[in-house]
Amino acid sequence: MSNGRTAQVTMPGSHDEPAGSPETTGEVSGPGEHEQHAEDRLTMPAAWLRALHPRRGGAKVAVPPLDPAAPERLAAKLDALRQQVLDALEKCPDPELVAAGTAYLAGEPTAPPLGAAVVVASLSWSDHELAALFAETWLVERGLVFAATAMTELASLTYEVAQDIWRVQRMASDEYHHYWYGWNRMELAGRVRAVLSAASDAEYAQVVAALAVSREGGLHHRVMASFLAPSETGWVTADCAEVSAVNVYLAHHLVPAISTPEQAALIADHVHGHVAANSTSLATLVDGMGVEVVPMLIGWLGQTYDADGERRLLGTLAELPSDAAMRALLDRLDQKHVQPAFLRAAARFPRRAMRLLAATGGKSADQLLRAHVLTHLDLVEEVVASADTTAAERITGIANAVPVAAAPPEALPEVLVSPPWARKRKTRKPTVVTGLTCADAPVLRWAPGERDNWRSSLEQGTGTAPTTRRGRRSPAASPPTAAGGTTGTTRSPCSSPGPSGWPRRSSGSGGPPTSGAPATGCRR
Template identity: 35%
Template sequence: MSGRKIAGGQLPDETALVLPVSWREHIHPRRGGWLRLATSVNTDAAAFLMAKLDEALPLFAGADAALLTAFRAYRAGEADPLGAAVAAQLVLRVYGDDERAGPEHIVDAWATQHGLTFAAEAAVELGRVELEAAGSKAAVNWVLRFRAPDTAFHFWVADALVARARVLLAAADDDSYDAAVEALEAHRGEHLTRMIVSFLVPTRQDWVDELCAAGTMRGGVKGDWSMLLCSLGSAKQLEKVHLTTHLREQLNYRDILYTLVDGIGTGVAPTVALLLDRHPKDRDLWGILVRLPTDEAFDLLVDRLDTKPGLPAVLAAVKDYPVRAIHRLAAAAGGNSVNAVAAGQVLRGHVQENPVLMAAVLPVLPDDLRPIVEPFTVGYGQLPEAPADALPAILHSPPWAVARPAASAVVVQGLAVPEHRALKWATGEREAWKVQVDGGLYPAFPFDDAAAAVKSYRSGSLDWYEHISLFTAGPENVVRPLLAAWRPGGQCSWDAQYWGKPLVARYGLEALPPVLHMAKAKPATAAELLLPFVTPEVASLMADWLVRLKSARPTATA
């Protein structure tokens, strides 16, 4: 049979929600949730943090007096959570890309220095502190100030630290966890800190309810509400959140979806189905419905059998829940609608493929379903398998199963790659691409000293958006020598299809190396940047895309 086997005549248990191991890396663990991590604190992290702090201090131009006092107290060894948050904001500015992937160093340092409760409080205080650039962009100094309360925010810098604190709290013993919850109540004075507290300790569902009310209130604070979404613990909360546009739009991220399943369980099914109607090609949403071991979730899949992804999803659910499939498909198979006919076809195949399962299920089927299922059982397993010599040869020896010598590739000798290199613009195309430089789509050149900007670029101290500003708006005599070696990646490639156009319009063939690099990395979005180029490497790449990449084929044929 497909799915689980029958052992000792017992039907399989199809009521337990078992989440895939592949979801593990995307779930923010919670106390009492499915994902239980055995985690330990890095006791060497405190020394790492202090070394990084010494490196960051020269960039520290000043701060609000209260922040400065708290920071000095923390540096002196006092358990000052606000001071620790100030230190973390500074240290994050001097992290390299490889180190920024391991923010547990900072949170583990806090836990090592003053305990888990202190680490949790410091993580919350991150929401009260913001760092702003001061002085020349080529030689940035940073000024710390309190974040204006109850304003919109996008928590890019410190979200990984907060996530690490949640991991430690989820794995803590009961006494340590309860002590942290009690201490965090005093830190719920502002919108962002309330959000962080609920993210850290989602067991306090009364606090989550307060945030749901605030998030769905007309005219409330906009911005990033993902921490609230990862704190939800009931289907009622999720249904309420889904009705609010700016919250619903954030439900499409994998870490939020999988964390919701961990926190709410099978109750997510109705909302996931509504999201699926908005995003019918979203494989994560289909995968969640398939995994949920309830009649409701199975019926929601069957309701969508008339969609292209619906049939594979239902077949996957049939494999995971073979007994439930018989009941729910039979219930849906009555009538002449497209879905009813499709449900009957799936049911017929399932029944006839699994005679052992049917022998156990048929006697206990409800009376209203047995007449629908029984006709599909007639005749299965009664016909003997035909011998190979009784079949046409093509059925037992298909052509693709017979080994044949590989055909030799046709090679045309004496061809040379042309060295012609040029730009060929469509009418008005270059002017349209160049307008984006003058039209304010990207910031003007933000550096006081071009030579200092180049020096910062070569040293690797420019941020990704400063790279874009330098190359799209910097003095041409400064930028041209840098183009051949520039390989924009990571966040630099965001919106490359927009800022890359003025780059090509401005520098022509000299812009090919960075543009070619981006197009190879992200052909779906950056391929069109190569349209004006007439060069051997672009022609070769287009030929490859034409036969291999559906997403880039329109550009290759343009």
């Protein structure tokens, strides 16, 4: 952080001042100092609080209460899926998994957490509500210790398909499940983690003790334990190091667990931006690391596969009270999506934006600096006092420039003073000529030789009308036929092109044309 300040974290709408602020230490300060201090405070937007995975000791979020009706709803859904689970268990080669899964499916109260995990792993998840129901049921019926342990067991299971049957099996530490399988496991884990973050100290200690035992099961167990209890920083650091050496595919599961630059450095190279640039991961990272997450976010810029991911990364940088975060935006001002993010950051941190813009070259930065200084003239003296000589001269040069006098209205052309679109215009009534009637009888007239040309084309059996030199149909293409029949073309008499300038419509009747008279149903 610049100026030696440390960013403080507050919630939206909080009136509590961060520790060490003038208000809490009793120092006398003016409004300007209070506002300046606010620029060094990290405020978690409400959208971040809704998206993040909460951690014990982190941002305070409301954890939804347990749903007592979840077990009943899960039982009804499992009845319809029971045969699918039984088929998977029958094909499973591991007797321990079969026994545990069978016991849980039968509803035995002593069924171990492994059994719950086996049943979950045996389902193909066509029903998206199942994940939430499993987590909720474990928490309601068996408690946090059971739910947390079941999650570590589930993290170690994968499947293979044998004759269209899912067969559950354990993974070795260097194995990873299919890229699409288990997409919803983090939904279960997220719910368990949220409830654990709000648990009492005694219950939390019980869960940590159970997780410590479960961690002995393997790397997959350990990574899930770190996700569930990120406050156990010793676990997280050890798991980051092991993952980077044994199974880098597990690194993205540790992103929501890390809280120090050392942990981030161990896995940063193994986590791609397109995986991490989602709202949940970014908000959880900021909650855990604060402004120290900036280097990790900068490293992911340009790695996302879509514009939304890039905008989320840039938007996260824009909310961080850090010189490094704002410099990252200034260094990319001419890149797509960056300027809107910088303008948000400048509105949130106007002093920092003025100081850093003044130290940045380039046409875009010059234009933004001029607009920013003129918008915040009240901050110029304060920022200049802490800026270097060159930056201070740029700021004061803009602020002290002789303003261009505004021309009085009488000196401007009337069209600029009162533009036509700003005046109400009188609607003119259209002129209508009444009493017009057409007394002429409708007549079909052929151009000289046109009828003979049309008849000869039909006699040759071409069935197609002559065309002009430009490839258009001749006006004599398909006139009405005799005796109400057709001539080999599929056009009806009144849908065929006629003499030039002769619009027609069909009245639904037909009849043979007569020489010098229009065909029945054809009108001009």
